[in-house]
Amino acid sequence: MADIPEKSVLSIQSTVVFGYVGNKSATFPLQVLGFDVSTVNSVQFSNHTGYKCFKGQVLNSDDLACLYDGLKENKISAFSHILTGYIGSKSFLEKVADIVLDLKKSNPSLLYVCDPVMGDNGKMYVPEELLPVYMEKILPIADIVTPNQFETEKLTGMKINSVEDAIKAMEILHNKGPKTVVISSSEFAADGAITSLASTVINGRKEVYKVQFEKIPAIFVGTGDLFAACLLAWLEKDKNLKVAFEKTISTLQCVIKRTLDRARVLTGDGNNPTPAQMELRLVQSKAEIENPPHSYTAAVL
Template sequence: MAARPEKSVLSIQSTVVFGYVGNKSATFPLQVLGFDVSTINSVQFSNHTGYKCFKGQVLNSDDLACLYDGLKENSIGSFSHILTGYIGSKSFLEKVAEIVVDLKKNNPSLLYVCDPVMGDNGKMYVPDELLPVYINTILPIADIVTPNQFEIENLTGVKINSEEDAIKAMQILHDKGPRTVVISSSEFSHDTSIICLASSVTNGHKEVYKVQFQKLPAIFVGTGDLFAACLLAWLEKESGLKLALEKTISTLQSVIKRTLDKAQALAGEGNTPTPAQMELQLVQSKADIENPPLTHSASAL
């Protein structure tokens, strides 16, 4: 068996020319944290879809197969991790599953980190036909999954109104295959806080953690992609889920607070920042990405 490649990620998700979502949001932090990153872009847009318009291209499953074949034929398709995010079509997602299986066949120690990007705030923004593919095909081959509350509710059929509901939903995903399940954001508390919950099973031993933090008065784009990338990195670099989760959340909070401060300064007092002003301040947060100030702690449940 070939040795596990050292810190090399194949990241398959969206990208934009301007701004930070998808691969643009994930690549820089992974590189700063010592990972080689190879990217395949499921879509390439001028900017994220929250602007007044966007233009660009969408890859289909044949395009994905062609790119992967090129890697294989040159014997450059060996990775320690595969990371997936936004995928907009059923056939593309099915081809991703084939690629993950093929990569794991050649390297059984490869870790698949899946951010099942399907929707948020009660709304799906991918076709409904992707949901059964995630449930029946992707979850059984994923090692780590990072859904938000809306996504895990759809993946499990469990409505989350409490920590107990969340733990039940995470166990359903464990039973499908992934050994680590992280709900990147959930809002079921009676105040304005957001709760992140994480569960991991190793050799029959289960650990569950919670991190709670205040919701900021703004909408951020690309944070889920940043979350999955940082979690991948810190789970690899640290020995335990607790510290990896704390470093990931602390990184996210540093980035979004810097982003909001900059956006409000640019917009001026009393004005709502534009989408361009609200783009994540990733490069400006390089020091915090490398060495996150531990501003948030995880409590065991």
Template sequence: MNILSIQSHVAYGHVGNASAAFAMQRLGHEVWPIHTVQFSNHTGYGSWKGQVFDSSLIDDCVEGISERGVLGSCDGVLSGYVGAPAIGDSILRAVKRVREANPAAAYACDPVIGDVGRGIFVRPGVPEFFRDQAVPAADLVTPNHFELDFLVGRPSASMSDVKASVADLHALGPKVVLVTSLIVDGTPDDALDIVASDGSHLWLARSRRLPLSVNGAGDAIAALFYVHWLTTRSVPEALSRSVSSVFGLLNRTVEAGSREIVLIAAQDEIVRPSTVIPAVPV
């Protein structure tokens, strides 16, 4: 498959396209990356160098790809961190052009807004862009728990709440919903829950919580879930495969004592996870 991936990029470490692109490539897919920023490292370090690109860069790159006559072979668009609403507008223009060339292409949106404990960490206007424009345009969305609550406008403290919130998210447009970093009443302290829905059924994948905090895991799981869903059209299979791979990557990261995901050293976990985490109906 050919995937147009529009995300941030870092020279050192693995977040945004530096996480998602390789993960998809390791599964044998062609990735056409367009970077919305080029930073030296992710912002979690507190300091970084680099530039935020103008939204016109996205339009120019998509136009150049179109001039090669290959947009019709693009199977989907994946978007992640959006630095400003104008960049989001360019992403949606790219989605529109790809769908015009290939009506079967699927748009996957990772609505990066914020997280539990940190709150909203993107620029003003970006959360509303995701809620009002990107999510309704998407075939598949991958919010974390905090972002799910923002998008539907209410907290989800129990699994019943989550089911209702996911249903509301489906009603906005997406056919498939993945919710990461889920913590609800009944979630064990040593566990991490991820759920996925196809609009009719909800599945849960529960992994062991690992003693680390790294950036880029969300970018990797969004990309892996997306391409597994594209190839299998099975939500539970995509959920099990992606969660198993990311757990393996993170477990190897803990063993290495690294602050960055050891994406390259542990790349076999992407293809053949050492631990298989099942997706069970909820």
């Protein structure tokens, strides 16, 4: 077996030529935090789908198999982590499961971080047929999952209207396989705040944490991808879910606020920012990505 490079991530998700979503959102923070990143782009679009149009290509499962075969034949398929995000087809997702199992066979300590990107705000933006693949093939082999509230509800079959509901839902996900479950964002607080929750099982003992923060009235794209990447990095570096969770949310809030402040400057008073003006200010947030301010403290539940 080849030596496993330390801090090496195989990231399989979407990419764009312009802007920050998918691999474009995840690669820079991982590299800044000391990880080598190898990317497979499930789709390659000119820009994210929130613009008036987008053009590009979609990889199929044969394309993915071909790329992975190239890595294996050259004996460069050893990674410490695998990260997955947006995947648009059932066959592609099934091939991802095969690849994760193959990687874990040669490196049992490989950590698989899965962001099960399926939808948000009550609607799916991938085919419904991906849901059973996530439930039956992906969750049992994932070590860490980072769904949003909508995705958590889809994966567990239960509505989340309270912290108690969220804890029950995370328990359902733990029972399907992942040792660590993080609900990146949920909206059930009476004051309209966003609630993030994290749960992990260590030596049979469960730890659960909660962070709440104000909802910013704007649409950001690529934040879930950034969240999963930062969480992967800080969990590896700190080996502590509470600390990694706090640092990840602090990073996200810094990037979001910088993005919105800049968009408002570009737009001028009373005008709505364009999608291009709302692209994440990732490179400009390098200092905060490397050293997040301690802006949030996770409550122990």
